[in-house]
Amino acid sequence: MIDKIQESMVEAVSVIPDGASVLVGGFGEAGVPYELLQCLAELGRRELTIIANNAGTFDRGIAALLNRRQVRKIICSHPRPPNSEAFARAFRAGEVELECVPQGTLAERLRAA
Numbered sequence: 001m002i003d004k005i006q007e008s009m010v011e012a013v014s015v016i017p018d019g020a021s022v023l024v025g026g027f028g029e030a031g032v033p034y035e036l037l038q039c040l041a042e043l044g045r046r047e048l049t050i051i052a053n054n055a056g057t058f059d060r061g062i063a064a065l066l067n068r069r070q071v072r073k074i075i076c077s078h079p080r081p082p083n084s085e086a087f088a089r090a091f092r093a094g095e096v097e098l099e100c101v102p103q104g105t106l107a108e109r110l111r112a113a
Contacts, residue, residue: 013039019072020045023110024052024062028081037061040070047072051110053103055079055087066090077103 006012013036016022022040026032040048041064048071055074056062063086065071071090079087079098090096101109 009035009039010043012036013043016040016043016045018045019047019049021049021051024050027053029057032061034061038064041065041068044068044070046070049073049075051075051106053077053106054081055084055098057081057083059086063087066096069095071096073097073099075099075101075106077101077106 024032024037038060048065050062050065050071050073052062052074053076054062055076055078056064056066059067062071062074063084066086066089069090074087074096076098077100079091079100087096091098
């Protein structure tokens with residue numbers, strides 16, 4: 001079996017390049033990999049495409065990437081959950097593209113790769 005354990009989160013996330021498509025798990029606030037997204041933000045990756053159920057909430061996770069202007073496009077089924085001011089600001093300012101996809105279609109697109 002291949003050993004995929006990394007020494008640090010920075011080492012694990014550093015392989016994600018600028019312009020990458022990043023699939024973010026979670027539903028609402030539950031299950032979102034906040035620490036990994038924060039690490040990605042701190043590494044300064046740019047022009048990211050984020051694929052997730054929603055477009056982030058409060059000022060952490062996807063919203064932190066939006067606030068740092070590191071996201072080019074979001075593909076999601078629910079772009080405006082409660083407390084999604086970071087996305088609203090970025091979208092109104094023309095800083096981020098949105099591809100809104102019904103939840104079942106999003107799931108099937110992911111399944112079909």
